[in-house]
Amino acid sequence: MKAIMSVFLVALSFISANTFAASSKGDAMNEVLSSYLKIQEALASDSLDQVQIEAAKIVKRATDKEIKAPAQSLSRDATLEAARSDFKRLSTAMDKWAATTKPEGVQRMTCPMVNAPWIQKRGETKNPYYGKQMQSCGEVQK
Numbered sequence: 001m002k003a004i005m006s007v008f009l010v011a012l013s014f015i016s017a018n019t020f021a022a023s024s025k026g027d028a029m030n031e032v033l034s035s036y037l038k039i040q041e042a043l044a045s046d047s048l049d050q051v052q053i054e055a056a057k058i059v060k061r062a063t064d065k066e067i068k069a070p071a072q073s074l075s076r077d078a079t080l081e082a083a084r085s086d087f088k089r090l091s092t093a094m095d096k097w098a099a100t101t102k103p104e105g106v107q108r109m110t111c112p113m114v115n116a117p118w119i120q121k122r123g124e125t126k127n128p129y130y131g132k133q134m135q136s137c138g139e140v141q142k
Contacts, residue, residue, distance in 0.1 A: 028061045033103055033119070035061075036094055040120055043080070043087055043128035044135060051083055052076070058090075066093035084129055091118040091128075095141075108141040117141065 035054040042051050055075035062068045070089035077083040095117035098108050109118050114129045118138075125138045 028063070029097065029101070030103070032058050032061050032067065033094075033106070036090070036119065037106070037121060039074070039087060039090075040118055040128045041126065043084060044120075044126035044131055046080060046131035046133075048077070048080060048083060055090075064093065064097070067097070080131070087118075087128060088114065088116045091116060094119055109138045110141055111138050113137055 035057045038054045039051050042049055042054075052075050055071045055077075058071035059068055059075060062071060067090065070086045070093065074083060074086040074090060077086055095108055098106065098119050103119075105122060106119050107122050109120055109125065109127075110116070111118065111127055111129045113134065116129060118128055120126055120128075125136045127135055127137045130137055
């Protein structure tokens with residue numbers, strides 16, 4: 001009976017540890033998504049306000065190097081042109097993540113003019129690649 005109880009406790013602790021690790025990773029990616037959405041909204045408004053700060057938060061929270069590397073570059077960008085270029089790389093990685101995890105409250109978009117994806121909150125199109133110049137340019141991905 002002690003042997004069965006020991007096996008049960010070991011199995012339970014293994015399941016709990018894996019559940020916690022998955023939950024922690026999910027929480028971290030939700031925080032990454034939150035920072036990403038702030039960057040997307042700033043670029044859609046032709047602003048760099050908070051872009052470097054939010055990109056630095058992504059660098060700290062992300063574990064995927066495809067997300068981390070462009071966020072690192074974005075955290076140092078001083079022009080809209082550079083920020084949009086690095087945002088495109090970041091968005092490509094985030095789009096792959098969103099395609100598999102399907103986070104709630106957001107939609108995956110594509111800009112046909114630059115052939116690039118982005119993620120935004122559901123609602124009115126806010127193109128981060130052209131900002132106010134072509135704010136409504138974009139299509140919802142299926």
